[in-house]
Amino acid sequence: MTQLSDTLQHTQPFILFENTLPAYADEPAWLFSNPIKEIVATDQASLLTALAEIDDARKQGYYLAGYISYEAGYALSKKLHKFLKSVPKDQPLLQFYAFEKTTVIDAAAVTAALKALPESPPYIRDWKPTDTQAEYTQKQSKIHDYITAGDTYQVNQTYRVNFELDGSINGLYQALRERQPVAFSCLMHLPERSILSLSPELFVRKKGEVLSAKPMKGTAPRGETEADDKAILKEMAEDKKQRSENLMIVDLMRNDIGRLAKIGTMKVSKLFEIQTYKTLHQMISSIQGEVDLEIPFIDIVKGLFPCGSITGAPKIRTMEIIHELESTPRDIYTGAIGFITPENDFSFNVPIRTISFPKDSKVGTLGIGGGIIHESDVLEEWEESKLKASFITGLNEQFKLIETFLYDAKLGESLRFERHLERLENSASAFGFAFDKQYVEQAVKQHLSSVDTSRDLKVRLLMNYLGEVTVSSEAMPAVTSKVLPHVGISSYTIDADSLFRRHKTTNRAIYNQAFSEGEQQGLYDVLFFNQYGMLAEASRHNVYLETDGVFYTPRIEDGALPGVMRDTLISGEQYSVIEKSLTKEDLLGADRVYLSNSVRQLVEVVLAQ
Numbered sequence: 001m002t003q004l005s006d007t008l009q010h011t012q013p014f015i016l017f018e019n020t021l022p023a024y025a026d027e028p029a030w031l032f033s034n035p036i037k038e039i040v041a042t043d044q045a046s047l048l049t050a051l052a053e054i055d056d057a058r059k060q061g062y063y064l065a066g067y068i069s070y071e072a073g074y075a076l077s078k079k080l081h082k083f084l085k086s087v088p089k090d091q092p093l094l095q096f097y098a099f100e101k102t103t104v105i106d107a108a109a110v111t112a113a114l115k116a117l118p119e120s121p122p123y124i125r126d127w128k129p130t131d132t133q134a135e136y137t138q139k140q141s142k143i144h145d146y147i148t149a150g151d152t153y154q155v156n157q158t159y160r161v162n163f164e165l166d167g168s169i170n171g172l173y174q175a176l177r178e179r180q181p182v183a184f185s186c187l188m189h190l191p192e193r194s195i196l197s198l199s200p201e202l203f204v205r206k207k208g209e210v211l212s213a214k215p216m217k218g219t220a221p222r223g224e225t226e227a228d229d230k231a232i233l234k235e236m237a238e239d240k241k242q243r244s245e246n247l248m249i250v251d252l253m254r255n256d257i258g259r260l261a262k263i264g265t266m267k268v269s270k271l272f273e274i275q276t277y278k279t280l281h282q283m284i285s286s287i288q289g290e291v292d293l294e295i296p297f298i299d300i301v302k303g304l305f306p307c308g309s310i311t312g313a314p315k316i317r318t319m320e321i322i323h324e325l326e327s328t329p330r331d332i333y334t335g336a337i338g339f340i341t342p343e344n345d346f347s348f349n350v351p352i353r354t355i356s357f358p359k360d361s362k363v364g365t366l367g368i369g370g371g372i373i374h375e376s377d378v379l380e381e382w383e384e385s386k387l388k389a390s391f392i393t394g395l396n397e398q399f400k401l402i403e404t405f406l407y408d409a410k411l412g413e414s415l416r417f418e419r420h421l422e423r424l425e426n427s428a429s430a431f432g433f434a435f436d437k438q439y440v441e442q443a444v445k446q447h448l449s450s451v452d453t454s455r456d457l458k459v460r461l462l463m464n465y466l467g468e469v470t471v472s473s474e475a476m477p478a479v480t481s482k483v484l485p486h487v488g489i490s491s492y493t494i495d496a497d498s499l500f501r502r503h504k505t506t507n508r509a510i511y512n513q514a515f516s517e518g519e520q521q522g523l524y525d526v527l528f529f530n531q532y533g534m535l536a537e538a539s540r541h542n543v544y545l546e547t548d549g550v551f552y553t554p555r556i557e558d559g560a561l562p563g564v565m566r567d568t569l570i571s572g573e574q575y576s577v578i579e580k581s582l583t584k585e586d587l588l589g590a591d592r593v594y595l596s597n598s599v600r601q602l603v604e605v606v607l608a609q
Contacts, residue, residue: 004105005035008170010592013097014189015065015337017347018110020181028104030229030339033064035097044075044084046557047093051298057098058340061387064341067188067195070330073306074081077316078277083323091331095190104337109175112471118531119496120171121507123431124163124396129368130328131159133382139325140378146321147374154248154312157381160328166499169194172355179398180278180391184349186337195332196353198391201284203307203336204365211291212258215249215309215373216350218242218283221387222276226390233281241375242283243272248373250285252315260303261289279390294344299500307350310334312371317457318448319421332356333367335456353391399507400462401427404434405472405564406458406599407448413600414444414459416598419564424463427503434467446469458599462506476599485524486608487538488593489584490514496530496559504561511539524605525595527587534558535582541595541603542566544577545586551577551594565596 007014011033018029037057041050054064061548074080087093131139136159143155145324155361165172173187173196180198202214220236223229236242250268258266270286286367314317333356338348356368368385386393403420407413413418421437428435451457456476463469492510500507510527518526518539525538536559537543543560544551553570554560558581570577587607596602 002030002109002113002340004031004109005116007031008113008117008189012189012191014187016110016187017065018185020107020185021183022175022181022185025107025352028106029110031103031105032063032097032099032339033103035099036062037098039064039096039098040092041072041094042089042092044081047072047075048298050094050096054340055296055298056567058342060434061342062075062098062100063102063339063341064096064098066094066337067332068094068301068305068336069332070306070310070335072301072335075155075312076302076305077319079316080319080555082321086323087329090192114170114177115510116492117170117174117508118493118495119456120498121399121500122165122167122172123499124394125166126162126164127393128162128385129159130161136382136385137378140372140376140381143321143372144374144376144592147192152312152314152318152321153393154245154371154373154428155325156310156312156369157372158310158322158326158330158334158367158387159385160330160333160365160367162363162365165357165364168495168498169196169357169362171340171495172196174342175395179395180353181231182277182353184337186349188337188429192359194357194359195337195351195354196357197337197349197351199337199349199352199354200275200282201307201309201350201352203338203350204304206291206300207297207345209290209293210288211261211295212288213253213257213285213307214284214286214430215246215253215306215307216282216284216544217249217309218272218274219247219370219384219388220281220515222279222281229276229281233276233577236274236281236283237272241373244375245371245373246283246285248273248313249371250287252313253304254287256304256308257287257289260289260291260295260299263331265290268505273434279394280387287541297340297344298344300346305336305470307498309371310350310352310369328529328603330367331365333550334369340428344562353388355392372582396431397465399505400464401431401433402504402506403461404465404504404597404599405459405461406476406601407453407459409454409456410451414448416564416568419567419597420461421506421565423562424461427505428463428467430499430503431465433463433465435463436467440469442468448485455558474500484604484606486516486522487593487605488521488523488526488608490526490528492528492538493538494528496532496534496536496557500558501536502556502562508539515539521608525601525607528559529584530559532558535584535585535587537562538595541597541600544569544594544596544602545582545590546592546594547575547586547590551575552580552582552590553577558582563596564598565601569602
């Protein structure tokens with residue numbers, strides 16, 4: 001485990017900022033830990049004091065990093081002060097830390113640190129939006145009434161979603177980081193909660209005297225092909241609604257920045273630029289102006305916060321409408337996350353695609369929303385909100401279930417096939433995958449009828465979340481060597497508590513990597529221990545330790561896959577197999593070591609030195 005991995009797991013506060021876009025792979029990440037001071041605000045008076053403290057600490061040579069919640073905006077306008085009483089008492093309006101230094105690290109080091117943690121792929125369950133489609137529709141109808149009455153031109157309508165995470169928070173960040181590369185990726189482990197932000201949107205950045213913003217408004221889904229994408233991009237660029245939505249916010253933010261910028265320095269450098277991400281296209285414009293080198297941070301916040309792209313226009317009246325319609329606080333969602341250097345350079349993103357977990361909890365909360373204008377169609381906006389959530393919900397659709405079994409040429413049948421079907425059905429039920437037993441049986445039968453079955457075959461079945469199946473096979477090689485195959489011990493650990501340890505899926509990156517590394521060393525397989533130091537399984541097999549004629553195999557609770565061959569051996573009479581938690585000492589002291597799977601069946605191995 002790397003030093004950064006250890007810091008990730010055990011240090012609070014831990015704040016990491018990185019640009020994960022492939023084109024910026026050489027751009028370093030900024031890591032903040034071991035602060036000398038915490039700055040927190042919970043009401044209007046303490047917010048202004050905290051902002052002044054941030055400026056003072058920066059002038060003393062400290063780095064500052066943290067967040068401002070959306071509701072801090074209520075404290076910045078007299079017309080909105082009355083809404084502060086609706087903010088939960090335990091929700092800070094601002095939470096920053098002062099640091100003596102920052103650690104600059106490259107993207108490869110972050111990747112290595114995350115991979116060195118116990119493997120814990122995420123699964124999202126119990127997805128509960130705070131608004132039903134009917135409630136969302138009703139609220140949007142009110143927004144249209146306000147637009148018609150002239151109260152507002154655009155309202156950023158949002159709602160919250162609560163969900164339960166199977167897996168670790170660091171594992172979720174690792175998966176989202178790979179799935180959704182963005183310019184403003186952030187992981188925070190704070191004393192009271194953890195925050196994961198995968199935001200593509202810059203709120204405000206200052207470098208020297210240049211103050212810039214990149215409001216994001218306008219969304220379209222990715223196409224299935226490159227040609228589809230080109231057509232969507234063309235349509236998006238010509239879409240009057242998308243351009244109107246974007247231009248309203250550009251005008252608002254140009255006015256906001258213009259009040260801070262030096263006369264004659266304001267410009268819109270890029271208008272209606274479209275950027276492409278894994279699941280969608282988004283329209284972005286770029287604004288910049290020149291400001292005083294030592295402009296106080298409190299002036300920036302008073303002048304610009306919250307970002308116009310997540311309120312609407314005009315800002316104050318629209319925030320009143322938002323407070324009336326939204327049933328839960330936004331908190332950090334649509335606030336600001338970022339850092340400030342001693343030189344008074346800073347970078348803050350708009351925390352969209354941002355998830356918060358309370359301390360010691362796996363119940364996450366995120367916000368979803370979009371800009372509503374007069375031309376908006378409520379059904380399209382509802383579907384767009386679900387599209388925006390796919391950065392995380394799509395995690396449940398990107399893996400497949402696996403079953404691998406032996407076709408016996410002499411018997412003319414697939415061994416233990418019914419048990420494999422039963423396990424596949426159980427896994428499909430656990431993950432909410434569609435499952436049709438007759439369809440699966442027919443797919444296997446059809447495949448076997450199309451290949452040479454005169455030799456034993458290793459048959460591999462993959463099933464996606466729609467229940468669609470692909471089947472492949474390869475001839476089993478003859479085993480001629482009388483030398484026992486060697487196995488090693490992986491340097492990686494697995495998360496025994498992960499849902500994915502109970503099911504055979506394609507979410508097995510560390511298994512595949514360790515197996516490949518072991519294969520290069522001439523190993524038959526590699527053994528894994530869990531985060532508690534207990535033996536779990538091998539990358540392709542279950543494991544058994546024989547001592548005094550009795551076979552011991554790791555418990556399911558220790559991270560062992562419920563293997564079909566394992567179940568056959570436990571329930572059979574040929575061997576005495578006992579499930580037990582096993583340590584490294586048990587492994588080293590065993591009389592013999594065996595591995596099993598449904599293809600190779602039971603194989604004696606020897607531990608490599």
